[in-house]
Structures are given as C-alpha cells and as structure tokens.
Amino acid sequence: MRWLVIVLVAVVAGCPAPRPVQPRTPDQPPPPPPSGEVVPEITWKRVETVKDVPGAPAPGTYQIHMIDVGTGLAMLVRGADFALLYDAGTNDREERPMRVAAYLAAALGPSGDDLCVEDGPAPTGARVAIDHVVLSHPHLDHASALDLVVHCYEVKQFWDSGRVNDTVFYRELLAGLSKSTARYHTAADVPADKSVTVKKLTITLPDWVRFSEGDAIQLGEGAKFTILHAEAKPLKDPNQNSLVIAVELGGVRLLLVGDAESGARKDPSEPVGDIEAFLIDHHAKAIAANILQVGHHGSKTSSRRGFLEAVKPSLALVSSGPKMYGKVTLPDPEVLDALKAVGATVLRTDERDGNCPVIGRIGGDRGPGGCDSWVITVRSTP
Numbered sequence: 001m002r003w004l005v006i007v008l009v010a011v012v013a014g015c016p017a018p019r020p021v022q023p024r025t026p027d028q029p030p031p032p033p034p035s036g037e038v039v040p041e042i043t044w045k046r047v048e049t050v051k052d053v054p055g056a057p058a059p060g061t062y063q064i065h066m067i068d069v070g071t072g073l074a075m076l077v078r079g080a081d082f083a084l085l086y087d088a089g090t091n092d093r094e095e096r097p098m099r100v101a102a103y104l105a106a107a108l109g110p111s112g113d114d115l116c117v118e119d120g121p122a123p124t125g126a127r128v129a130i131d132h133v134v135l136s137h138p139h140l141d142h143a144s145a146l147d148l149v150v151h152c153y154e155v156k157q158f159w160d161s162g163r164v165n166d167t168v169f170y171r172e173l174l175a176g177l178s179k180s181t182a183r184y185h186t187a188a189d190v191p192a193d194k195s196v197t198v199k200k201l202t203i204t205l206p207d208w209v210r211f212s213e214g215d216a217i218q219l220g221e222g223a224k225f226t227i228l229h230a231e232a233k234p235l236k237d238p239n240q241n242s243l244v245i246a247v248e249l250g251g252v253r254l255l256l257v258g259d260a261e262s263g264a265r266k267d268p269s270e271p272v273g274d275i276e277a278f279l280i281d282h283h284a285k286a287i288a289a290n291i292l293q294v295g296h297h298g299s300k301t302s303s304r305r306g307f308l309e310a311v312k313p314s315l316a317l318v319s320s321g322p323k324m325y326g327k328v329t330l331p332d333p334e335v336l337d338a339l340k341a342v343g344a345t346v347l348r349t350d351e352r353d354g355n356c357p358v359i360g361r362i363g364g365d366r367g368p369g370g371c372d373s374w375v376i377t378v379r380s381t382p
Contacts, residue, residue: 040251040380042290042315044347047373048358053106054375056080059221062249064291064317064376067103068349070095070369071321071330072141075256075293076107077247082220083108084132086245086256086293089144091323092368097145099363099370101152104130106362112152118364127154131219133182134158134245135173136258137238138165143173150176159211162188162232163241164198171198177205184208187243188232213282222250222380228283229260229275239296242275246286250380255289255311259296262304265328268338269305276307284310291315291376294339298331308342315376316344322353322368347374 047053047065057063057080065076072090076083088100098118110117111128130153135143138161149155150173158177164170174196177184184205194208216226229244242258260275272280276295279287292313295302297320316339320330331348339346353368361370 040378042252042376042378044315044374044376047362047375048371049360050106050362052375053103053362054377057377060250060380062223062252062378064249064254064378065103065107066293066317066319066347066349066374066376067100068369068371068373069099069145069319069321070349070353070367071297071323072144073136073258073293073297073319074100074103074145075317075319076104077219077249077254078107079220079223079249082131082223083129084134084219084225084247085130085149086134087136087142087258088133088146088149089140089142090321090369091141091144092321094367095369096363096367097148099367100145101148102363103373104149104153108153111154115148116152127152129154129156132157132159132217132225134243134256135160136243136256137161137241138163138167138170139238139259140167140169142258144169147172147176150180150182155180155182157185157217158182159185159243161230161238161241161243162186163234163238164196165238166198168199171201171203174198174203174205175201178203182207185211186232187211187213187230219247222248224248226286228279228286239301240274242295244275244279246283246289249378252291252378252380253289254291254293255287255313256293257295257302258293259302261296261299261301262307263301265300265332266304267300268303268308268334272304272306276302276304280307280310287311289313291317292344294318294331294335296330297321298335299325299328300332300334303335303338305338305341308338308344312342313339313344316346317374317376318346318348318350320348320350322350347376348372349374 067074070092074088075086239259263273356371
C-alpha cells in the first residue's frame with residue numbers, strides 16, 4: 001500500500017473552476033491557505049483486499065473508488081450522506097459481475113440475498129441503498145454488472161443515456177429496473193406507455209422521467225453532479241451517447257466521461273472533435289477539473305491535447321485491462337504521454353494484469369481484475 005498526496009486550492013462558494021496544483025510528498029507541509037479559502041486535500045491508495053477498503057467517509061470528506069474490473073469501468077463516489085456508482089462492467093471472459101458486487105459489499109456493506117455475496121459476510125436480506133447509478137452508455141464493458149447491482153442494492157435513481165442497445169445484457173438490466181423501485185431517468189422522450197422493446201421483450205418502466213443537458217442534481221452536503229452531455233439518438237456508435245457528468249466534491253471537481261471521444265484513433269496532437277469538442281464549445285468552465293476519468297480507457301479515440309489542456313487535471317484515472325481491440329491493448333502510450341505533458345499524475349487499473357502477486361483479491365483471484373483498484377480521498381479543511 002502506498003499513499004501519495006497533493007494539495008488543491010479552490011474557492012468553495014459557487015464551485016469555480018479548479019486552480020492548477022502541484023504535487024507534494026507526504027513529508028512536505030501544505031502551504032497556508034489564502035484568507036477566506038479552504039484547502040481540499042487529495043490522497044490516494046491502492047486497494048487489493050477487503051482490509052484496504054476504507055470505512056464510510058466522515059462529513060466533509062469524499063471518496064472516489066476506481067474499481068479494477070479488468071477491461072472495463074466502474075467508479076464509486078461516496079460522501080457521508082450519499083453513494084453514486086458510475087458504470088460497472090467488464091469485457092473480459094474471465095471476469096464476473098461478482099467482482100463489482102464483492103467490492104460494493106466491502107465498501108457499502110453486504111446487501112441482498114445469496115446471489116449478492118460470495119466468500120464474505122452472510123447477507124441479511126436487507127438491501128443497502130445506492131442513491132444514484134449512472135450508465136454512461138450501453139456497452140458491455142460499462143454495464144455487465146449493473147443488473148446484479150440493481151438486484152442486490154436499493155437503487156434510488158438510475159440515469160441512462162436513453163440510447164437502446166438491442167442486446168441481452170441491456171435487456172436484462174432494464175428488466176431488473178422494471179421490477180425495482182428505482183426512478184429511471186433518460187435523455188430520451190418518454191413513451192406514453194413508458195415501455196421499450198429490447199431483444200423482442202417489451203419492458204415497462206413505470207417511473208420513467210426525462211433529464212436534459214445542464215441539469216444539476218444534489219448528491220449530499222457539499223456535493224452535486226451536473227449533466228454536461230446527454231444524447232439519446234441511435235448514433236452509429238453508443239460511445240457517442242456517453243453521458244458526461246461533472247461531480248463537485250467539497251471544492252474538488254471530478255469529470256466522468258465514460259467513452260466520450262474526439263473521433264477516429266489519432267495522435268493526441270490532432271484537433272479535438274466529437275464529444276470532446278462539444279464539451280469545450282458548450283461547457284469550457286465546467287470541464288476544468290482536478291480529477292479526470294480518462295475517456296475510452298485511454299484510447300487514442302479520446303484525450304486530444306486540446307481537451308486535456310481545457311480540463312487541466314492534476315489526477316488522471318485510467319481503467320483498462322488486457323483485452324485487445326484488434327491489435328491494440330489500451331491505454332495507448334501516446335495518451336499517457338499527453339496526460340503527463342499537461343501535469344497529470346496517472347493512476348491505472350492495469351499495472352499488474354500480467355502478474356498480480358495478491359492472494360485474496362476482492363471478488364476472487366480469477367481474472368485480470370481486483371489487483372489495482374484505487375481509492376481517492378478528498379478532505380475539505382478550513
């Protein structure tokens with residue numbers, strides 16, 4: 001286990017654009033804050049086993065968990081009074097949804113029935129609440145575990161792009177939601193009968209409402225998220241429907257982009273396009289963030305230099321794994337170089353995919369996941 005620390009200075013009132021920060025080592029004292037401001041402190045550590053998972057954050061403290069699911073994405077954001085899950089899926093055959101369920105049980109507590117806990121505390125039958133679950137877009141590597149999450153936890157609000165993917169995994173997710181008490185939000189027009197057909201199954205979602213770009217949702221004390229990109233049209237690639245949100249955590253901003261892209265695979269020095277261009281054109285101030293979830297697992301389809309310079313992240317989170325796309329295993333070295341060039345420290349979930357030394361990984365030792373999860377802690381102190 002290792003700890004690294006950086007200090008970030010931001011004015012809390014009104015959640016302005018984060019200021020540039022410089023990393024510091026743990027033995028260096030933080031600089032004194034200017035009068036009337038707070039100094040949010042960000043620390044991070046690697047999570048390998050259940051004992052590494054921190055308890056619930058205290059008031060004024062927030063946690064960002066990047067769960068190692070192999071080739072996929074799962075991000076848990078917690079405050080003292082809320083929990084938000086952004087995506088939960090993998091593209092590796094050796095990985096199972098139980099990896100996510102086991103991690104959530106370690107972080108939030110055991111929940112649900114016998115399907116929800118494996119080699120851990122016996123479930124009580126009661127379900128732990130997750131206030132918000134956000135699916136960036138309907139691809140397997142972002143959603144394969146979400147039907148189990150909906151089964152095991154009391155999901156209060158579910159946010160979906162509205163882009164339908166005619167696949168079994170997406171059908172099972174919506175079918176699970178139809179049986180839950182979750183309010184279903186999409187960027188699509190809500191049908192009069194509140195039904196959708198996926199893989200020849202018509203599913204009714206009785207509590208279905210529409211959201212729009214620019215909507216801001218309060219998470220808890222000192223925390224909210226704002227929707228920066230929402231597109232429900234059936235575009236050629238569901239990546240183009242990625243639901244992008246900016247999460248405010250006590251003066252620190254986290255930008256979650258899913259698989260938002262700039263276009264075809266090109267060097268980061270090429271012009272910005274697609275969703276990244278849209279975000280710069282329409283939300284230039286809102287995308288300036290201390291922490292960036294790097295788009296499309298670090299692929300050259302995303303993270304153009306112009307976009308990274310607009311975000312100016314101090315910390316970049318790359319969730320990737322061993323599955324090859326064609327002849328490519330992500331992240332692309334050019335993207336990692338571009339992140340470092342803008343001053344970002346990079347945390348990755350794939351560092352030890354080839355040779356994980358950990359016995360007793362959360363969710364089991366089979367598959368590439370579970371070795372390199374990370375917890376980022378944000379503390380706001382006067």
